[in-house]
Amino acid sequence: MRTIDLPGGHAATALFGAAAVAWIAVVAYEPPMGVLGFLLGWTLMMAAMMLPSILPLAVLHRGNDALLAAGYLATWGATGLVPWELMENDLSPALPVVLAAAGVYELTPLKHACLRRCRNPVGFLIRHARSNPFTLGVRHGLSCIGCCVGLMAVLVLAASMSLAWAAVIAGVVFVQKVLPLPETTTRVTGAAFIFAAFAAAYG
DSSP: OOOOTTTHHHHHHHHHHHHHHHHHHHHHHHOOOOOOHHHHHHHHHHHHGGGGHHHHHHHOOOSOOHHHHHHHHHHHTTTTHHHHHHHTTGGGGGGGHHHHHHHHHTTSHHHHHHHHTTHHHHHHHHTTTTSOHHHHHHHHHHHHHHHHHHHHHHIIISTOHHHHHHHOOOOOHHHHHHSSOHHHHHOOOOOOOOHHHHHHHHH
16 A cells, blocks of 8 residues: 655654653653753753744754754753743742743734744744754744743742742643644743732732
């Protein structure tokens, strides 16, 4: 029987497979004390959470998808220096503020501008047609950071990098960046965070 090779099928298999392996590694990994151990754990978590969301770009990209993903993860891995510094301090009193700020950010023009860039791989590839795959991944990662900074703040500061919360936020990221109705999703997410902020402050 002849099989049909769906467009993007190989990219989807590779990305979701890599994300699944990263989830297993995150659950099993016990990072050694120190910044390098933390950054390795953070990068594994970013691979687990974020790789599926670059599927539209990987499907259209006509180059080395491994280098594309490596550039993307290098950008997210570098952001681990911020949560490393923040988690050295007790920020639990700031929980309502973090949730409220993240909720408001979900509704801002900056969030929607970054989200539009993330959801428009055709325009992105046209703008950066001369970039090599690794640089493309880095550039896409920078837009993705702008899109997801509020969600990551909740993960790090409000949820203390809980694996359950990481899975929830990974789902939100995928829905916002890949599935239809992104603006509706961001409004719902923003409202949920703001409600949680009030509950944390007055509950």
